[in-house]
Amino acid sequence: MSETEENEQQETGTLPLDAWHRGKGARMVEFAGYWMPIQYNKESGGGIVAEHEWTRSSAGLFDVSHMGQLMVTGEKAAEELEKLLPGAIGTLKPGRVRYSLLLNDEGGILDDLMVTNATPWIEGDEEAGTEGHWGEPAYYIVVNGAMKWDDIAHLREHLDDDVTLTHMDDYALVALQGPNAATALNRIMRGVPEQLVFMQSLEHDFGEWPLRITRAGYTGEDGFEISVPAEFAESLCDRLCAEIEVRPAGLGARDSLRLEAGLPLYGHDMTETVDPVSADLAFALTKKRRETGGWMGFDAVRTLMESGPKERRVGLALEGRLPAREGAEIYVGDDKVGRVTSGGFSPTLGHPIAMGYVDVAHAEAGTDLEIMVRNKRLAAKVVTLPFVSHNYYRGS
Numbered sequence: 001m002s003e004t005e006e007n008e009q010q011e012t013g014t015l016p017l018d019a020w021h022r023g024k025g026a027r028m029v030e031f032a033g034y035w036m037p038i039q040y041n042k043e044s045g046g047g048i049v050a051e052h053e054w055t056r057s058s059a060g061l062f063d064v065s066h067m068g069q070l071m072v073t074g075e076k077a078a079e080e081l082e083k084l085l086p087g088a089i090g091t092l093k094p095g096r097v098r099y100s101l102l103l104n105d106e107g108g109i110l111d112d113l114m115v116t117n118a119t120p121w122i123e124g125d126e127e128a129g130t131e132g133h134w135g136e137p138a139y140y141i142v143v144n145g146a147m148k149w150d151d152i153a154h155l156r157e158h159l160d161d162d163v164t165l166t167h168m169d170d171y172a173l174v175a176l177q178g179p180n181a182a183t184a185l186n187r188i189m190r191g192v193p194e195q196l197v198f199m200q201s202l203e204h205d206f207g208e209w210p211l212r213i214t215r216a217g218y219t220g221e222d223g224f225e226i227s228v229p230a231e232f233a234e235s236l237c238d239r240l241c242a243e244i245e246v247r248p249a250g251l252g253a254r255d256s257l258r259l260e261a262g263l264p265l266y267g268h269d270m271t272e273t274v275d276p277v278s279a280d281l282a283f284a285l286t287k288k289r290r291e292t293g294g295w296m297g298f299d300a301v302r303t304l305m306e307s308g309p310k311e312r313r314v315g316l317a318l319e320g321r322l323p324a325r326e327g328a329e330i331y332v333g334d335d336k337v338g339r340v341t342s343g344g345f346s347p348t349l350g351h352p353i354a355m356g357y358v359d360v361a362h363a364e365a366g367t368d369l370e371i372m373v374r375n376k377r378l379a380a381k382v383v384t385l386p387f388v389s390h391n392y393y394r395g396s
Helices: 003-012 018-023 048-057 077-081 145-158 181-188 230-241 251-260 287-292 298-307
Strands: 027-031 034-039 059-063 068-073 097-103 109-117 138-143 164-167 171-177 201-206 209-214 223-229 246-248 311-318 329-332 335-346 351-359 368-373 376-383
Touching (some): 018 034, 034 251, 048 059, 048 246, 059 181, 059 230, 059 251, 068 145, 077 138, 109 145, 109 209, 138 145, 145 164, 171 181, 171 230, 181 230, 209 230, 223 230, 251 351, 311 335, 311 368
Parallel strands (some): 059 246
Antiparallel strands (some): 059 171, 068 138, 097 109, 109 138, 171 223, 201 209, 209 223, 311 351, 311 376, 329 335, 329 368, 368 376
């Protein structure tokens, strides 16, 4: 796609499910350059708190088609991706998914993303005397919607010409999340959930719809992300929402759910001036690759891992009912020791919570702090993340 075509795509502002959301009574807001639902009307079981609680107790369906879906193919695909990502891609088995980061030379986070080894299995032909084998290496990558054009440009600049990068802009992406997600999906696509545990993915032909289904999500609950050709997206959502367990949910609930799960949001809890060590994302740096290096930003990150960061992302529990929002300053006495990067009221816990960066001297769980909100100091305490335990399905 040319730069002109990319700009035109950005200016359209609508996604494949736009009419579907409006038909469900969604309140639409602009997010990441697109109109997206922040919540639905009460007739659809909507409202941010209602959608949040329904997802925690049953299954919410989220449209995440603003995310960038990319495919990197070629014999050198893994090798080339490992020049840019600190995770081990070459050892990632087919059907497995890995969380990783795009970093700049200074170790700052350009984006966080999910990488799936999507290398296809080619069936053998007994009559022709051929055996089954793995096809050309392929890696399916999902990047943040607000950063996808920058990510695409970054990848095209740094990946070798022998590797092909395809932007799957003719696909939608929906996330079915919650403790009853597997029950609902199994009723529609019998046997599919049983083949997957957390961070596994497969291709599934549902009638004429070629889908990629990944057991993962951004709510802390069990669930699935389903990539579907845009032309079938409305039909798929209708089919999912026909199940008694499933209701549509918008960006408002998605944000409160991910905050309770302690999951960072790019552009808020992560930026290109924040490194993985300070962001408490060192787990995304595969152990062996921390030692061998060979990826962009390695020298800067290695120095930080050896010396330790000056600040760290932490969870914050606030007293009272007033939430602290992004940008609120964090204090110990008269000393400013940090800033809030995400905050809101937790429907599950019944009190405000936040994430932010605090000087390492004050980052231990149990530390008492104060946060400036509306010219008042609110009592807060550093707590261990996540605020609400993850319920990912890792097998019986």
